[in-house]
Amino acid sequence: MLVAERQRKIVELVNEKLSIRVSELSKIFSVTEETIRRDLEKLEKENLLMRSHGGAVSLEKDQSETSYLEREITNASEKKAIALEAISLIEPGDQIVLDASTTAWYMAKELPDMPLTVLTNSIKVAIELSRKEQIRVISTGGTLLSQSLSYVGPLAERSLSMYHVNKAFLSCKGVHLDKGLSDFNELQALLKKQMMEISDETVLMVDSSKFGTRSFSQIAPLASIDAVITDSYLDDQLRRQLDEKNITVKIAAKS
Missing domain, CATH: 3.40.50.1360 (Rossmann fold)
Known part of the structure; x- marks a missing residue:
């Protein structure tokens, strides 16, 4: 899988689940946790998600109350x-x-x-x-x-x-x-x-x-x-x- 495609899918998963852990993403994409952390750092700089300790959380629904x-x-x-x-x-x-x-x-x-x-x-x-x-x-x-x-x-x-x-x-x-x-x-x-x-x-x-x-x-x-x-x-x-x-x-x- 290309890096860009993996990062796009990461954003989709984070928005779907609202929060997800590095360890879970590592297993899903069969890459190291360090690779996932670099992906998350890049995506956070692009304002596509927010990193948290051990994972990432969605920005998509942050301003409204989740059902x-x-x-x-x-x-x-x-x-x-x-x-x-x-x-x-x-x-x-x-x-x-x-x-x-x-x-x-x-x-x-x-x-x-x-x-x-x-x-x-x-x-x-x-x-x-x-x-x-x-x-x-x-x-x-x-x-x-x-x-x-x-x-x-x-x-x-x-x-x-x-x-x-x-x-x-x-x-x-x-x-x-x-x-x-x-x-x-x-x-x-x-x-x-x-x-x-x-x-x-x-x-x-x-x-x-x-x-x-x-x-x-x-x-x-x-x-x-x-x-x-x-x-x-x-x-x-x-x-x-x-x-x-x-x-x-x-x-x-x-x-």
Whole structure:
């Protein structure tokens, strides 16, 4: 395959999957990871994609909210593993807040039916938890975003301000060591920031492709979180840097 053709197909794959790893591209095209990194560097300079630690992310849909169906299938196995690891941090009697991420939805699906209070702005999370008799579910209400099936806006923010929780479980679009957490939607970013403010402890749930990237709206500095749950593709240097910032790193093992 010619270099130009490989690079064109890389862009197509990145836009289709929204994010992809160097190791995966290396296997697909039967070339070394170093070759793929050079391809990604060139394509980033041409503004065709954005490199991240260990891979690349799409620029095509960065300015609009991705539909829930698309997010459900993007890095699904990593998200499910991360969700299971997050559940291990929850104890009976806890009061928690879950955002509208697909990882939070996977948490809701797998949560055992135990005494728990869950505050959420996600319709899908609320519906999933409604099947569990011992779990008390509080929905924020607010303005509905149809793509993510979540509530945002002043009403959702006022609703959150009435509560205090033990733990917040959140995801986001970008994680940058210097610039912190960010999201594509300003209203979602504001709500996630408030979720962190009403919680004693914040756990960030992101696959490794999110590291090194920045999105449109700032959420909070990296120092605002207490722990990160991610996958085994996290760069060793990044892990050391997170340790230096006193952020607990948990690696979710895929089943």
